[in-house]
Amino acid sequence: MLEMLRHNLIPCPFKAVTGCDCPGCGMQRSIVELLDGNFLQSLHYYPALLPLILLFVILVFHLRFQFRYGTLILKILFIFNTGLISLNFILKLLNIHWL
Amino acid sequence: MTTENDNIEKGFESGNENTPPPVVPESANTGMNSPVEDFSAVTDNNPDTVNQATAKTQNQTIGGATKSSPAKQMLMRLPNAKAILTLGILSIVSLSCCGPFFGPILAIIALALVPAAKRAYRENPDMYAGSSMGNVNAGRICAIIGLSVGGLLLIIFIINMITGNDGMQFSNVEEMYEEIWNATDY
Numbered sequence: 383m384l385e386m387l388r389h390n391l392i393p394c395p396f397k398a399v400t401g402c403d404c405p406g407c408g409m410q411r412s413i414v415e416l417l418d419g420n421f422l423q424s425l426h427y428y429p430a431l432l433p434l435i436l437l438f439v440i441l442v443f444h445l446r447f448q449f450r451y452g453t454l455i456l457k458i459l460f461i462f463n464t465g466l467i468s469l470n471f472i473l474k475l476l477n478i479h480w481l
Numbered sequence: 482m483t484t485e486n487d488n489i490e491k492g493f494e495s496g497n498e499n500t501p502p503p504v505v506p507e508s509a510n511t512g513m514n515s516p517v518e519d520f521s522a523v524t525d526n527n528p529d530t531v532n533q534a535t536a537k538t539q540n541q542t543i544g545g546a547t548k549s550s551p552a553k554q555m556l557m558r559l560p561n562a563k564a565i566l567t568l569g570i571l572s573i574v575s576l577s578c579c580g581p582f583f584g585p586i587l588a589i590i591a592l593a594l595v596p597a598a599k600r601a602y603r604e605n606p607d608m609y610a611g612s613s614m615g616n617v618n619a620g621r622i623c624a625i626i627g628l629s630v631g632g633l634l635l636i637i638f639i640i641n642m643i644t645g646n647d648g649m650q651f652s653n654v655e656e657m658y659e660e661i662w663n664a665t666d667y
Contacts, residue, residue: 395582396581396634396638399638399641399642404581404634405576405581405634406576434574437570437574438570438574441566441567441570445563445566445567448612450612452612453566453612453615453616453618453619456566456570456619456623457619457622457623460570460573460622460623460626461626463573464573464626464627464630467573467576467630468630
């Protein structure tokens with residue numbers, strides 16, 4: 383199953399046109415590695431995946447149970463995620479491999 | 482006439498004084514000859530609350546008609562508050578999973594839903610929950626950030642597609658940097 387996923391990833395139209403990675407490139411590889419259990423490899427491919435999953439979980443629970451500081455947590459986590467994605471994008475453009 | 486009287490009786494049986502009274506739609510009011518007499522015929526005991534109820538029903542046209550039992554749910558949620566928050570967050574998530582194509586669209590939809598919710602809150606702020614307004618504000622901020630980031634990327638994409646460069650200018654940054662670095666003879 384994982385091997386089938388690994389060989390059938392959806393290509394990126396941004397990368398096809400511009401020739402460089404888009405801010406989301408690496409996410410599918412990261413998901414596959416996460417399903418396989420390799421957290422470090424998943425972080426290496428796409429560092430923002432785990433915070434994004436956390437953001438989604440908090441969003442669903444907040445919509446269901448209306449936490450008191452839920453919106454504040456969501457806003458902070460959202461800005462953190464945006465910063466992480468942008469930083470990852472810029473570093474990938476400059477060919478700097480961190481993590 | 483019997484259906485409207487039933488609604489009013491249910492409202493007064495279940496509701497406290499703080500809860501918003503049930504709303505008779507305007508189309509029903511137009512058929513009546515004298516609506517005040519109908520209200521007084523239902524409850525003769527407390528005419529003051531009847532007058533308040535008639536005064537409020539003329540003001541409330543947007544919200545309260547959707548919920549038939551105001552006693553169970555003290556404060557209503559704003560319309561589309563959850564949708565605004567979800568769309569605002571999805572704008573940046575979709576940007577990270579399928580390119581900068583769906584993100585700005587979702588953000589624009591979220592921003593387009595915001596003014597209706599704010600207007601509904603401004604007209605009668607006692608009726609809606611404050612946390613719902615917080616959801617709307619958070620969704621608005623998320624949508625603005627997602628729209629700005631996604632729009633910037635979309636502009637880069639369109640410029641690159643029009644000019645037809647095979648390979649982005651950004652990919653040459655490292656070589657330029659190395660040339661400048663070597664030129665300094667450090």
